[in-house]
Amino acid sequence: MKNYRIRICPSNKSILVQEGTTLLEALRMSGEKPDAPCGGRGTCGKCQVTVLAEGFRKVCRACQTVVDQDMTVELPEKGNRAQILSEGRRQKVEVLPGLDFMEGEQPESGRWCLMSFDIGTTTIAGYLMDGITGEELARDSCLNSQIQFGADVISRAVMAVEEGTERLTASVRSDINGLAASLAQKGGILPEDVALVSVVGNSCMHHLFLGITPKGLLKIPYMPEVTEGLRIPAADCRIKVNSKAELLMLPNIAGFVGADTAACMLWAGFDRIGSMTLLLDIGTNGEMVLGNKDRAVSCSTAAGPAFEGARIECGMRGKEGAIDHVFMEDGHLSYTVIGGGRPEGICGSGLLDAAAFLMKSGFLLPSGRMQKKEKLNTPESVIYKDRIREIGKRQAFVLAEEGETADGRPVYISQKDIRELQLGKGAIASGISLLCRELGIQVQEIEQVMIAGAFGNYMDPRSACEVGMIPSCLLDKIISVGNAAGEGARIAVLNREEYERSKRMAASVEFLELASDSLFQKIFIQNLDFPEQGGKKNCQSF
Amino acid sequence: MDEKVTAVFCAVDEGDTKNISRIVKEALGAGYSAEEIMNSAMMPAMEAVGEKFHRNEYFVSDMLLSAKTMKKGIAVLKPYLGGSADDSPGNVIIGTVSGDLHDIGKDIVAAMLRASGFNVLDLGVDVSGDEFVEAAEKNRDVDIVAVSALLTATLPAMKKIVSELNAVKERRKFKIMVGGAPVTEKFAASIKADAYSEDAPEAVKAARRLMQELKEERRAGAD
Numbered sequence: 103m104k105n106y107r108i109r110i111c112p113s114n115k116s117i118l119v120q121e122g123t124t125l126l127e128a129l130r131m132s133g134e135k136p137d138a139p140c141g142g143r144g145t146c147g148k149c150q151v152t153v154l155a156e157g158f159r160k161v162c163r164a165c166q167t168v169v170d171q172d173m174t175v176e177l178p179e180k181g182n183r184a185q186i187l188s189e190g191r192r193q194k195v196e197v198l199p200g201l202d203f204m205e206g207e208q209p210e211s212g213r214w215c216l217m218s219f220d221i222g223t224t225t226i227a228g229y230l231m232d233g234i235t236g237e238e239l240a241r242d243s244c245l246n247s248q249i250q251f252g253a254d255v256i257s258r259a260v261m262a263v264e265e266g267t268e269r270l271t272a273s274v275r276s277d278i279n280g281l282a283a284s285l286a287q288k289g290g291i292l293p294e295d296v297a298l299v300s301v302v303g304n305s306c307m308h309h310l311f312l313g314i315t316p317k318g319l320l321k322i323p324y325m326p327e328v329t330e331g332l333r334i335p336a337a338d339c340r341i342k343v344n345s346k347a348e349l350l351m352l353p354n355i356a357g358f359v360g361a362d363t364a365a366c367m368l369w370a371g372f373d374r375i376g377s378m379t380l381l382l383d384i385g386t387n388g389e390m391v392l393g394n395k396d397r398a399v400s401c402s403t404a405a406g407p408a409f410e411g412a413r414i415e416c417g418m419r420g421k422e423g424a425i426d427h428v429f430m431e432d433g434h435l436s437y438t439v440i441g442g443g444r445p446e447g448i449c450g451s452g453l454l455d456a457a458a459f460l461m462k463s464g465f466l467l468p469s470g471r472m473q474k475k476e477k478l479n480t481p482e483s484v485i486y487k488d489r490i491r492e493i494g495k496r497q498a499f500v501l502a503e504e505g506e507t508a509d510g511r512p513v514y515i516s517q518k519d520i521r522e523l524q525l526g527k528g529a530i531a532s533g534i535s536l537l538c539r540e541l542g543i544q545v546q547e548i549e550q551v552m553i554a555g556a557f558g559n560y561m562d563p564r565s566a567c568e569v570g571m572i573p574s575c576l577l578d579k580i581i582s583v584g585n586a587a588g589e590g591a592r593i594a595v596l597n598r599e600e601y602e603r604s605k606r607m608a609a610s611v612e613f614l615e616l617a618s619d620s621l622f623q624k625i626f627i628q629n630l631d632f633p634e635q636g637g638k639k640n641c642q643s644f
Numbered sequence: 645m646d647e648k649v650t651a652v653f654c655a656v657d658e659g660d661t662k663n664i665s666r667i668v669k670e671a672l673g674a675g676y677s678a679e680e681i682m683n684s685a686m687m688p689a690m691e692a693v694g695e696k697f698h699r700n701e702y703f704v705s706d707m708l709l710s711a712k713t714m715k716k717g718i719a720v721l722k723p724y725l726g727g728s729a730d731d732s733p734g735n736v737i738i739g740t741v742s743g744d745l746h747d748i749g750k751d752i753v754a755a756m757l758r759a760s761g762f763n764v765l766d767l768g769v770d771v772s773g774d775e776f777v778e779a780a781e782k783n784r785d786v787d788i789v790a791v792s793a794l795l796t797a798t799l800p801a802m803k804k805i806v807s808e809l810n811a812v813k814e815r816r817k818f819k820i821m822v823g824g825a826p827v828t829e830k831f832a833a834s835i836k837a838d839a840y841s842e843d844a845p846e847a848v849k850a851a852r853r854l855m856q857e858l859k860e861e862r863r864a865g866a867d
Contacts, residue, residue: 324797520700
């Protein structure tokens with residue numbers, strides 16, 4: 103079996119790989135963390151690189167390119183400073199972590215510290231607190247390196263079942279240890295001063311962190327292997343804090359609705375809320391809980407990948423260069439770009455705004471089909487009719503022309519992008535409908551809508567209602583609660599009784615499995631469409 | 645082509661479920677044969693709809709409407725279509741695997757196959773291996789069994805069902821094709837299905853290819 107040398111630019115790394123290895127694998131082996139939202143299936147196009155070899159230079163997808171000679175691979179320039187969400191709304195909590203197990207040990211810096219981690223499918227957030235005062239000493243976040251194995255929980259779960267959890271588990275633990283070291287440094291303490299760590303994440307992230315194969319999540323009735331809260335030595339998970347430190351895993355609820363949702367509910371104090379509350383955590387997955395202290399039901403929907411920029415032609419994550427908002431200002435179509443520079447692409451919140459604009463101004467029919475140029479007849483659509491082009495074989499609306507963008511290529515929304523958005527928003531809308539039906543309430547009876555999670559924080563609630571993702575009668579009841587899961591993890595580590603409370607809450611939440619619901623399909627199809635102007639349609643209930 | 649036949653094409657293309665029956669009857673009444681209407685209107689319309697779907701101009705709801713329209717239109721034509729087995733491109737049994745309640749994709753595939761002239765027996769959703777096998781045994785002239793799954797969770801059921809069908813195949817000649825969102829070419833090959841298709845328009849193409857293979861195999865067998 104022949105070996106070939108792969109040289110990587112700009113890092114100048116060099117590795118030898120066996121003939122037949124894909125370039126994507128080679129990049130992973132070299133320690134680069136290539137983007138592969140589709141997990142290497144060849145369907146998303148996001149792993150594009152430039153290959154130089156004897157006799158040619160071409161752009162190709164790393165996952166589909168097989169090494170059969172020495173090659174140099176040029177990776178695209180990365181601005182990896184993503185807008186990662188760390189801020190959540192602060193709750194006051196008595197600091198009683200219960201550290202008697204540390205008896206006999208002495209912290210180097212004078213007092214014990216606590217850490218909490220929220221392992222999102224795409225991003226991981228970490229917090230460091232003083233163990234006596236509860237004061238936050240540092241916060242940090244990083245991209246979940248498991249992305250190189252696939253953007254979504256299903257592809258990672260499938261990988262774990264097919265080849266074992268080793269690589270996935272090692273990846274997330276390495277990210278956590280990296281964050282732990284950075285938090286310690288920022289907080290002016292040593293990692294050995296950390297006595298207690300709490301961890302939350304959806305069921306799949308939870309299992310992979312612990313090294314548990316999530317096979318239950320891939321088959322009916324979609325039960326996690328572990329639901330109860332766990333208290334184990336941090337060393338069991340190779341987490342580099344004090345050698346005697348303990349780890350608190352918050353409980354999972356059911357299906358993919360996991361410890362992160364339990365943490366959100368803890369932060370919100372769901373078991374004491376009287377008002378009918380919808381808690382929506384829109385990240386890569388969309389988990390939701392509807393109810394109050396008397397009864398609560400949860401479900402999970404596929405919210406991503408459109409909201410994360412994947413499968414969108416000019417899509418990208420929420421980082422520098424991404425158009426994150428689109429709006430009309432003084433009669434002009436305008437947009438903002440993360441980082442303030444020229445746009446390179448569009449992220450989830452931008453896509454949502456763009457769809458809302460296109461819908462309101464008559465560019466889109468309620469079915470989501472782009473109106474033919476000749477048939478445009480509203481004032482706004484006539485002004486911007488020259489933005490409609492045929493790109494590839496599809497209709498598209500150009501948001502930023504060649505001259506305005508960072509790389510000279512236009513940033514546009516295609517007909518296909520609209521369809522991807524419809525699928526995502528239709529799923530969320532359907533989840534909300536079915537939870538209402540399960541609780542026997544009308545949508546209008548919901549008194550507050552708490553939006554948590556990465557995308558949820560950046561999206562414009564008006565756009566969400568205008569496209570029909572959230573019923574428009576709820577617009578004024580929407581509050582953004584930031585990273586409630588991270589905050590819940592923080593509360594659980596600060597106060598042992600709060601951790602116990604999260605276990606009781608998780609055990610009492612009911613779960614609705616949408617895949618087995620015979621009504622889901624019908625409701626989903628209905629919710630794909632955009633609401634008629636005014637959005638009155640989607641406040642009708644059963 | 646007379647406007648009466650074009651009207652059938654347009655009705656299918658636009659998903660006009662309300663008027664399709666009347667429009668087909670009018671074309672028959674104007675003297676066009678069922679075969680002409682199939683070949684000049686129904687099939688081209690199905691192709692056009694498939695093409696628009698690939699361009700994302702048509703989406704799920706559009707496909708469902710066109711599928712419903714095709715189904716209604718074929719029902720009107722059926723009694724007038726030629727009876728001999730040679731006339732129909734083939735006989736297909738279709739169903740969604742056990743544990744899976746999704747029928748949208750399957751229904752669209754069934755409708756497009758019918759619009760292409762295939763006879764389709766639809767077993768519905770949540771169909772067990774036993775039910776698939778029984779249907780294949782009972783319908784002696786089945787050419788293709790089409791198996792659909794929409795959940796990653798029901799892929800193991802698809803694997804089991806295809807292996808049970810392959811056991812029946814040892815005694816009888818038919819082909820197995822698979823499809824559905826979590827299904828991939830690789831998976832289809834690993835479970836020994838004869839064909840995989842990514843969406844409904846592709847399924848029609850795959851079915852035609854399989855029929856071609858079958859014809860050649862049968863001819864070779866007869867020699």
